Amino acid sequence: MLVIRRDAALEDSLWFLEFNTKFVRDQRQALDAEVVAWSKGVIGEDLKPVVISGPSGVGKGTLISKLMEDFPTKFGFSVSHTTRAPRQKEQNGVHYHFSERSAMEKDIKDGKFLEFALVHDNLYGTSVEAVEVVADAGKRCILDIDVQGARQVRASPLGATFIFIRPPSFAELENRLRARGTETEEQVQKRLRNAKAEIEQGLSSGIFDHILENDDLEECYRNLKKLLGLDVIPDVCRTSQATKPHLSMNHLEENEDGRVVVVDHKNNKFALDVSCIRGGAPGRTRGLKLHPLSNGGDQTDQFII
Ligand SMILES: Nc1nc2c(ncn2[C@@H]2O[C@H](COP(=O)(O)OP(=O)(O)O)[C@@H](O)[C@H]2O)c(=O)[nH]1
Ligand SMILES: Nc1ncnc2c1ncn2[C@@H]1O[C@H](COP(=O)(O)OP(=O)(O)O)[C@@H](O)[C@H]1O
Helix, strand or coil: CEEECCCCCHHHCEEEEECCCHHHHHHHHHHCCCCCEEEEEEECCCCCCEEEECCCCCCHHHHHHHHHHHCCCCEEECCEEECCCCCCCCCECCCEEECCHHHHHHHHHCCCEEEEEEECCEEEEEEHHHHHHHHHCCCEEEEECCHHHHHHHHCCCCCCEEEEEECCCHHHHHHHHHHHCCCCHHHHHHHHHHHHHHHHHHHHCCCCCEEEECCCHHHHHHHHHHHCCCCCCCHHHHCCCCECCCCCCCEEEECCCCCEEEECCCCCEEEEECCCCECCCCCEEEEEEEEEEECCCCCCCCECC
16 A cells, blocks of 8 residues: 655655565564554665675675775665674674674564575675665665575575676685685684585576686776676766655645646656556565656756656
8 A cells, every 4th residue: 555645755755554565474474463564665776786706705895895986876785794703894884784693583583684694604694674775875786695695685586686706716715815814714714615615606506697707806897897887987977967856745636547646845746656666675665656747837857767
């Protein structure tokens, strides 16, 4: 059921009351109680997320940092939860949400995670919220997750691009992992043992759309940018001049053809198109469209739809 709040800004005006969606049914089963849920209506489609996997030490973090630094308006990092201890320079909420195992297990049980896996004896997972906040900011989400997690995301409705980063050799992987100096010898050994299986799966499972070798860092980064379509348009040129309509819903009409028409405070009219909505993540319903119908007088307004 679509509920439109009057006198609210656009971002906070469109809501769905869910009665029998998959999320509600799953929760009903998990909680053994009647459930309804509120979900925020979001205008437009989200950008296709990018899943990056590869063995520990191959250079995933380095490549992702470069991408985020060069294209800050385009990409947002999905901040995972983990039960592992923070490294010296890692910040809670930036690199990971460092969590207690019991709290994370409860959240997993409550359906708050898109995927999770036990990696090198610690629990890691991507919360639905971690991906949604990036999409809400209008950015393309990057997930740095292991192969088990990638397999789960592949099976989920999140239509992502999957990239596996491979090392030029096992010896070089070992060098990098040791040179990084963030793990104890025991942890390095564990990561190297797991790397063998991870590389095998990465190359043969069919999960990944692209396999990139990270030998020379700059060359690998160039190839990564190319397959993400970033070699053509520099970030600065993509800034749009358009502004979002400020819809403080003063009134609402319904046309003869059944379309919902909303009118903003400047008397601009929009048709609200719900034909392409897709639920999915708890708390968000995406794919709503607003089509401008008539302009209330201010000819200079442009709208992002
Ligand atoms: N499944 C899953 N794996 C994750 C997640 N976050 C990180 N990982 C993976 O966990 C592994 C260990 O990560 P980390 O402890 O940061 O070590 P690093 O890869 O050596 O930097 C890496 O393969 C990450 O890709 C997550 O949310 N889900
Ligand atoms: N192409 C490369 N050549 C040499 N060293 C690299 C290369 N890519 C990354 N590194 C280094 O290897 C180490 C591991 O990289 P990191 O990004 O932390 O890997 P991951 O996130 O996959 O565990 C870091 O010290 C990083 O500076």
